[in-house]
Amino acid sequence: xxxxxxxxxxxxxxxxxxxxxxxxxxxxxxxxxxxxxxxxxxxxxxxxxxxxxxxxxxxxxxxxxxxxxxxxxxxxxxxxxxxxxxxxxxxxxxxxxxxxxxxxxxxxxxxxxxxxxxxxxxxxxxxxxxxxxxxxxxx
Numbered sequence: 001x002x003x004x005x006x007x008x009x010x011x012x013x014x015x016x017x018x019x020x021x022x023x024x025x026x027x028x029x030x031x032x033x034x035x036x037x038x039x040x041x042x043x044x045x046x047x048x049x050x051x052x053x054x055x056x057x058x059x060x061x062x063x064x065x066x067x068x069x070x071x072x073x074x075x076x077x078x079x080x081x082x083x084x085x086x087x088x089x090x091x092x093x094x095x096x097x098x099x100x101x102x103x104x105x106x107x108x109x110x111x112x113x114x115x116x117x118x119x120x121x122x123x124x125x126x127x128x129x130x131x132x133x134x135x136x137x138x139x
């Protein structure tokens with residue numbers, strides 16, 4: 001029996017990016033999706049995307065990072081103290097050390113700037129992320 005691939009979406013703040021990612025990935029029916037918010041508001045908003053598993057907080061990030069085949073979220077999820085301090089050292093370490101393929105959206109906010117990224121809209125970033133995830137799941 002083939003085990004379905006696991007996509008982990010991590011987001012903080014209000015969870016808007018994570019919700020958009022979950023909606024777009026659910027439309028594709030590519031894999032099982034788990035959303036983890038760094039706070040309860042982010043988790044609640046991502047749950048509005050549809051049928052996903054959900055959890056909140058540092059331990060949820062750590063545990064689900066071990067189980068995921070693909071991790072997707074803002075680039076800050078690999079940076080300690082990013083997202084206005086919501087990303088703890090343990091969270092950033094768990095995501096960075098995970099063997100999962102990572103799709104990091106280059107958002108130029110919260111105290112960092114990614115050179116060469118420009119100012120793509122969130123919908124354009126989400127669309128590109130979904131295409132990258134579709135290709136990664138083919139392998």
